[in-house]
Amino acid sequence: MQHHISRTMLAAACAGTALLYGFSLAGTAAAADQATLTLNAAQGSTLAGHTFGVYRIGGYHDAVSSGEAIASFGVRGTTASNAWAQDAIDNYNQAEAEDIDIPLGYDAAGAVASLADTGSAMQIRGIAKALAESSRRPAAAKTVTGSGIQAVVTVEEGYYLVVDSQGAPMLIGTKIDGRSLNGTELGVATVKSKSITVDKRIGADTSSLKDHGSYTVGSVVTQTITTSVPNGKLGGALAWKITDTPSGLVYVKGTLDAELRDGTNVTDLLDAYDSAGAAVPGDESLKDASGARTDPDLTVPEGGFVIDAKRLMAAHPNRQVTLTYQARITTVKASNVAAVTTVFADGTDSTPVRDEDESTSTAYGFDLDKTSFDDPSLKVNGAGFKIFDQDRGQWLSYALSTGQWSDARDQASATEFVTGDTTHDGTVDSRDDAAKAGNLRFDGLGAGTYLIQETTAPEGYSSYDIAIPSLTVTITENGAVTFEGKDLPDLSVDDGDGSVTVANIASLTDLPQTGGAWSALPWILAALAVGGIGLAVVKTGGIIRRGYTRR
Template identity: 40%
Template sequence: MYRIGTYTDQILNGTRISSLGVRGDTASNAWAADAIGIANAYDPSTADDIGKVYGYDDAGNIANIKMDSQTRQLRNISKALSQSSRRPAAIQGGANLTTTQSTLTINVPSEGLYYITDSAGNPIMIGTKSGNANIMKNDAKDPQWRTLGVAVVKAKSVRVDKKVQVQRNGTTVGKDGTTNDPVGVTVGDTVTNTVEVTVPNKQAASAVKFKLIDQPKGQTYVKGSLSVRLKNAPQTDITADAIVYDGTTQNNAKSIPGDPALKTADNRPADPDLAIPAGGWGIDGRNLLDKYSNRTIVITYRMTVDKASITDPANNTVHTYGTFTDGIRFTTITDQDKVDIKAYDFTLRKVDAGNVNTLLDGARFQIQRNGKWMNLDWNTGKWSDAADQGSATVFVTGDSNHDGTVDNRDDASQRGLIRFKGLGYGTYTVTETREPAGYASYAKPTFTVTIDDAGTSIQYRGTGTVPNLTGRLDNNTVQVKNVANLTQLPQTGGVLAFAFWLACAMPLFAIGGMMAVRGARNRRDALMLTHDGGNPAA
C-alpha cells in the first residue's frame, strides 16, 4: 500500500465532504508525474490525456480525475502507477498484507489518497474518510455520493482444486497427490478425478471467457466419462452446457478456438487458441459463464494410469483460464492444480533355507489382489484382473526376459529374483505354485504384501503352513526360502513342521504300543505256565 497524497482544505458537512484537496510529498509527486507521463503515452491521441490543473501538484492532478466521466484515464493511471520505476516505499505496515477473511482493515498513517496492489498486480485507488465524514461527490455533476474509506474488490479468479477419488478402508476419499497427501495406484487401473472451480463472475468482474484444459502425463482420459454438476446440488447435471473437446468431439477439433479480437493492454492476444493435450480434454465454458456465473461447479471424469513409478509418477494438471475486460482491454487470469500418482516396486529374492546366499532359479509364483488373480502385460507394464488362476501371469525366478524359462539368454545378475513393478496401494497375496528343481513340493510358501500410499512402509507377512519361510529384508525386498528336505522344517517352524514330526512320531507310538501288548501277553503266558496244575513250570 502506497500513499499518493494527504488531504488538504477539507470542507465537511456532517458525514458529507463538500470538498477537499490532495497534496503529495516530494517522493509521491515524482512517482505521480512519472506515472502521468506513462499513462498519456499509451495512446497517441491526446483525447484521453490526464491534464495538469493550475495550482495542483501531480498527486492532486491524479485525484482530480473524474470517476464517472474519465474511466479510461482512471484505468490508465492505475496501470501506470504500477509500472512506474519512481514508486516509493510502501507505507509503514503496508507491505505483504494478508487476510483469511472476506475483509481486510488497514491502518494508515494519515488521511489521504492511497494506492494498493493485490497479489495478482491488480490496482486499487482508495481515499480514506476525513474525520467523521465518509461520503462525497466527485464534483457537482457527479450523480451519486461515494463512500470513502472502503474499496470493494471485484474478484478476478479461476482458482481450481483437483483430487483423485480412491477407496481407502471402505470409504471414498479425495487425495491431493502431493508429498503430504500421496496416492498410490496400480498401473493399468482407472481412477476417478474431480475438479472443483468457481465459474468467473460475469457481472461483478466483467468475465467474458472461461476455459479449462486437462493435461495428463502417464495417463489417458476415458472418453465420454466427463460430467459436470453444481457443487451444492449433486443431482443437477449441467454437462450439456460444457462444450467438451477430447480430440474426437467437436468434429475432431484439436484445440479450443480463441477470439483474436481480444487484446491485452500491450496488444497481445488475450484469448489464444488452446491445444487439446494428447490423452487429455478441454472445456469451452462460455455457456457455463452465461448460466452459472460465480457458481462453483464439480467436474468428474476417469483416467487410466498407463505408466507410473515412485521416481517418475504419472500426473494430471488441470489449467483454468478466465478472461476479463475493463471495457477496453482484456486480461486473462490462470490457475492450475496437479495431482501426482505413484506406483511402487518390490523384489522377491528366492534362496535355499539352509544357505541364504544360494539364489534359486525356476520357482514359479502368481499374485492376487482382492481375491482376484492378476495379469501383467509385459509390453505395457499394465496390470489387469485375470479370469481365473489358469489365465493369470506366472512369474519365474531368474527369468529376466519373461519367456517362461531360465537359460543363458537371461540376465545373470537377476538370478533368483522376480521384480514386481507398478503396484499401488493395497494388499496382495503372492503364492508359490512350483518349487525350484530339487526342493520339497510340500513346503511352498505364500505371503502377503501390503503397500501404503507413500510406498515407504511396505509390509510382508508369511501365511499358510510355512509362514516363517518368508522374511522382510528391507522396504522393497522380501526373501522367500525353499527347503530341500524335511530336516530343514524345524528350523523354520510352522504348522507343516509340527505336522511332519507328529506324523513321524505316530508310527513310533504305534510300535511302542504293539511291543507293550506283546510283552503283557508273554508275561501272562509265563504266569499260566508257572501255576499250571500247581506244579512248577518246566
C-alpha cells in the same frame, strides 16, 4: 429533467454486472445517511490478500418510491468528484472510439452513473478503469483489508467506485434509506477477482482424494479439479478455459462430470475437447494493450482435454465448481496438471490470468530372490509366483508390453512370474540373464497389501502345497516395502532393503524347522499313520499337488 429506468432493465443489468447505478437529476440533494457496502468473495474463494479502496462519486437525490422499494433516483457529485469523473471521461474518450457523452442536465458524476441505462459494456468497463487510474481521484472514503468471505464497509449513502487490489474496479451504490431498487438489492456485490485458484486431486475414488497418491500402473483413478467460476458479466471475465495435461495418465473419455457446490449438475454447460492434437479456437477479438491476443487457440494435449467453460461462466458466475473424471495410470511416475486460464476485462483491453495445480502418483516395486532352505547361497530358478491384491480381493495379471496390471478372472488366469525368467516367456533358458538367477522383479504396484503365493515349485523341491511358502507384502504411500511370511513364515526373510528372500524345502522332513503350524509335523504324521494314510513325499518339481497313498 427526470430520468427513470424500468425495473426490468435495471434488475437485469444489476444481476448481470454487479454494478449498481444512479442517475443525475436536477434538484436538491438530501442529507446523506449512513449505509453499508457488502463485498462478497466468489463461492470457494476468500477476500484474503485483497485491499479495497472505496471512493464516493456522488450522493443520491430525488429518489422516487414504489411501495417498499425505490423506483428511480438521481446521483450528483461534488466539485471534487465531478472534476475526477470529468477527467476519467476525457481520458476514456481520448483512448477509445466510442465516446462517453454527458447528457443535458447531468453533471459528470451523474453521467458516469447513467451508463447503466445508456452505455455499452465496453464503456462501463472502461470508465471504471479510467476512474481508478485518474490522477484526480480523491482520497478514499474508506480503505478495508479483506479477510474471510465478506467485507462490510460503512459509508455515507451514495454511489461509489471500489478499487480492488486483486480484482476489477466496481461501481456500486448503497441502499437508499434502507431500501433497494424494485427488488434488485443495492449495496451488495461479488468481488470480480482477477486472481484465480485451482485445486487438483487424485484418488482411488471420490472418498480418498489427495494431492499425491500411490496407485498401481494400469489402474483407473478418480481425479478432480475444483475452482471458482469467474464473473463473466460486465467488468469481469471474458473467456475461461480449463486444460488437463497428463503425463503417465490417460483421460477415460466420457467420464467427465461437473457439479456446483450445491449439487447442481452443469456438465452440459461445458464444451469439452478430448481428441489429442485437436484445435480449440480462442476469441481473436480479445487483446491486451499491445495488441497481442489474450485468448489464443489451444491444442488438446495427448491423453488430456481442453474445456471451454464460457457458457458455465455466463450461467453460474461466482459459484464453486468441481470437475470429476477418471484416468488410467500408464507409468510408474505419473502426474497431471490442471490449468485454469481466465481472460479478464482491463478497461477496453483484456488481461489473461492463469493458475495451475498438480496431482501425482508413484508406483513402487520390489525384488524376490529364491533360494534353497538347505543352502541359502544357492539361487533357485523355475519357481512360479502369482500376486493377489488383498485390499480389493483380486488376482492380478500383468502385460509385459505395456507394464500395466489388470484384474484376472481368478487365480488360474492370473499371471505367473518365474524366478530367473528375465525374458518373461515362462521358461528359464540361455536367453535369460544369468546374473538374475533366482530373481523376480515386481514393478508398478501402488500402496496396499498383497499376497505373494508360490504356485509352482522349482525342480528338485517339494511340490506339495503344505511345503509351499507364501507371504504378504505391504507398500506404503511413500514407497516403504515390508514383508511378512504367511504359510511357512520362516521361509520368507525380509532383507530390510525393499527385497525379500524366499526359500524352498526339498523334503517334508524340513517342515518342523520352517515355523508356523507345521512345527507340529511329527504329531500330524503320527495321526495320519494311525488312520492308515501316509504322505507320499515327492522331491521333484512341478505344479502344486497333494499325493496320498492308502496302506
